Amino acid sequence: MKIALIGCGFFAMNQLHAWKDIDNVEVVALCDRDEGRLAVASALFDEVRCYTDAATLFAEGGFDVVDIATTVSSHRALVELAAEHRVHVICQKPFAETLEDARAMVAAVETTGKVLMVHENFRWQSAVRAVVDELRSGVIGTAFFGRVSFRSGYDVFSGQPYLAEGERFIIEDLGIHILDIARALFGDASRITATTRRINPAIKGEDVATMLLEHESGVTTVVDCSYATRRSPETFPESLLEIDGDKGTIRLDAGYRMSIQIGEQVTTRDVAPPVLEWAERPWHNIQESVRIIQQHFVDCLATGVAPETRGQDNLRTLALVEAAYLSAREGRTIPLTEL
Ligand SMILES: NC(=O)c1ccc[n+]([C@@H]2O[C@H](COP(=O)([O-])OP(=O)(O)OC[C@H]3O[C@@H](n4cnc5c(N)ncnc54)[C@H](O)[C@@H]3O)[C@@H](O)[C@H]2O)c1
Numbered sequence: 001m002k003i004a005l006i007g008c009g010f011f012a013m014n015q016l017h018a019w020k021d022i023d024n025v026e027v028v029a030l031c032d033r034d035e036g037r038l039a040v041a042s043a044l045f046d047e048v049r050c051y052t053d054a055a056t057l058f059a060e061g062g063f064d065v066v067d068i069a070t071t072v073s074s075h076r077a078l079v080e081l082a083a084e085h086r087v088h089v090i091c092q093k094p095f096a097e098t099l100e101d102a103r104a105m106v107a108a109v110e111t112t113g114k115v116l117m118v119h120e121n122f123r124w125q126s127a128v129r130a131v132v133d134e135l136r137s138g139v140i141g142t143a144f145f146g147r148v149s150f151r152s153g154y155d156v157f158s159g160q161p162y163l164a165e166g167e168r169f170i171i172e173d174l175g176i177h178i179l180d181i182a183r184a185l186f187g188d189a190s191r192i193t194a195t196t197r198r199i200n201p202a203i204k205g206e207d208v209a210t211m212l213l214e215h216e217s218g219v220t221t222v223v224d225c226s227y228a229t230r231r232s233p234e235t236f237p238e239s240l241l242e243i244d245g246d247k248g249t250i251r252l253d254a255g256y257r258m259s260i261q262i263g264e265q266v267t268t269r270d271v272a273p274p275v276l277e278w279a280e281r282p283w284h285n286i287q288e289s290v291r292i293i294q295q296h297f298v299d300c301l302a303t304g305v306a307p308e309t310r311g312q313d314n315l316r317t318l319a320l321v322e323a324a325y326l327s328a329r330e331g332r333t334i335p336l337t338e339l
Contacts, residue, residue, distance in 0.1 A: 001053045004029035004063040004087075006078060007070030008041035009142050010090070010159050015069055015143060016044055016117075017278040022298055031057045054078055058085045063299075068092060071162060083108035085201060089116045092173055094321070095314050097333050099339060102318050106311040116311035117297050123184040123309070124175035124296065127256045127271040130242050132184055134250055141247030146186055146221040146270075148178045148238075151229040154236035154282075157203070168206025170326050171196065175225050176241055179324070180309070180317045182213060182221045185243065187212040188316055188317070188333075189221075193333040194324040200226035207244060231239035236282055306310060306319040 003237045004018060005012060005125040008030055032038040040049050051057040057082050058066075068078045072149045076185035082089045089109055096102035110114040122128065135143060149233040150319050159162045163173055171179075171194070182189070191214045196206035211223040233254055241252035248262035256272035293309070300307045316336075323334040 001025050001065060001301065002028045002063040003067055004031065005041075005067040005069055006031040006104050007068060007268070008032040008034075008037045008072070009069065009071075014279075014283075014287050014290045015294065016066060018287075018294045019067075020044065021291055022295055025298060028063050029057055029060075035082075044108035054081060058082070058087075061085065064088060065090065065297075067119075069264065072097055073153050075117060076105055078290070080108050083089040083112050083114070086114060087114045088114045088301065090294075091116070091120055092119045092309075093314075094176055094183060095311070095318060097313075098144070099315065099318055099322055100247065102311075102315055106140075106315060109311060110287045115297075115301060115307065117293075117300070117307040118309050118311060118314035119290075119293060120177065120180050120309040120314060120317065121286065121293045123155055123181050125239070125285055125289040126273045127252055127291040128181055128184075128239060128241070128272040129292075130258055131243070131250055134258070135185055135243060135245075139260060139262070140243065140245030140250055142290055143186060143217075143243050143245045145242075145244040146182065146219055147242040148182045148185070148221060148223045149204065149240045149242075150174060150178050150225040150238070151231070151240075152236040153230035153234060154227070163205075164203040166205050168325065169203060170207050170225050170227060171209045171211075171321055172205075173218050173289055174227070175209050175211070175223070175324065176321050178223050178312075178315060179211070179213075180321045181239055181241075182215075182223050183317060183320075184308075185241075186215040186219040186221060187217045188211075189320060189336060191335050192320060192323045192327055194327040196325075196328040197225075197228075206328075209324065209328070210297065213320075234282075237286055243285075252288070252301050 029049040090271040194211040197208040208226045213221045243250045251259045261269045273288040275284040327334045
């Protein structure tokens with residue numbers, strides 16, 4: 001499988017390392033408007049074609065999959081170019097700036113018969129996956145309550161300065177991931193209520209959000225995130241989970257400790273992710289999930305199965321993001337049918 005990657009920035013380096021780890025995959029072309037970044041990324045490969053213009057990359061072709069790792073404002077144009085040139089597409093989150101754009105992008109790729117996966121990797125973190133698997137096995141019976149929580153004081157702005165500049169911050173950037181985890185655990189939500197706050201005066205958008213979801217399955221979840229929380233241990237970038245079922249509970253606590261309680265019996269397992277050769281703490285958790293989701297994409301193409309976070313699926317995570325902002329702005333509960 002031949003891959004071209006567009007956007008050789010901060011996060012793409014993880015994607016490139018992960019591609020190098022995966023069998024039967026070859027990165028054949030790279031594209032970035034910034035020649036310096038292009039040069040750094042191309043140094044990872046013995047041989048790779050380099051482009052500063054995406055239209056030229058597509059015109060010259062020679063690849064089956066395009067991996068779009070740019071920031072959101074460029075996604076629609078690049079996904080539409082990919083559809084025009086009939087290649088499979090992986091696109092970073094947030095997939096689109098608006099739901100209207102997202103729907104158009106999904107439709108554009110659908111008409112080609114190619115596969116579109118959104119790089120929504122948090123649900124693929126191995127610790128999160130361990131909880132998803134336990135829940136789906138039915139060990140705690142039928143779930144009725146969940147909490148997905150990401151609270152940190154980590155300085156994300158040094159690596160990703162654009163995060164300080166947008167009108168929207170935490171729900172669009174990070175909340176999107178943990179809303180997606182809530183969907184992976186409990187299915188789609190029918191209603192959401194949200195509040196937001198900005199604590200850090202040096203940024204433009206909100207850095208705290210608290211969301212209440214009512215899922216179609218009958219589960220109620222609290223999905224909360226903050227980049228204004230200074231506490232020990234600093235848990236960045238862990239998503240902590242609490243699930244109550246009618247037969248027991250599952251917890252994913254700080255330090256990647258998963259506990260399952262059935263009656264009085266508690267079993268605790270260390271579900272810490274490995275630190276891959278090219279990874280570093282504390283990002284190793286996310287870095288491993290990048291390799292897992294990319295392997296999932298390769299496996300899906302080989303078997304003809306649609307990826308779990310295919311474009312169509314991600315529209316529902318994006319709808320939750322939009323509904324959360326609407327709820328916070330208007331101070332009311334939003335039925336997802338409104339979007
Ligand atoms: N899934 C995750 O865990 C995770 C973590 C961090 C970032 N991200 C996402 O990854 C995306 C990229 O983030 P980043 O921090 O790496 O951004 P970045 O700004 O560091 O890198 C983006 C790169 O894309 C290039 N670029 C932009 N538009 C282009 C175009 N039209 N043609 C060619 N090159 C173009 C820029 O020059 C830049 O080098 C964002 O959408 C972000 O939300 C995801």
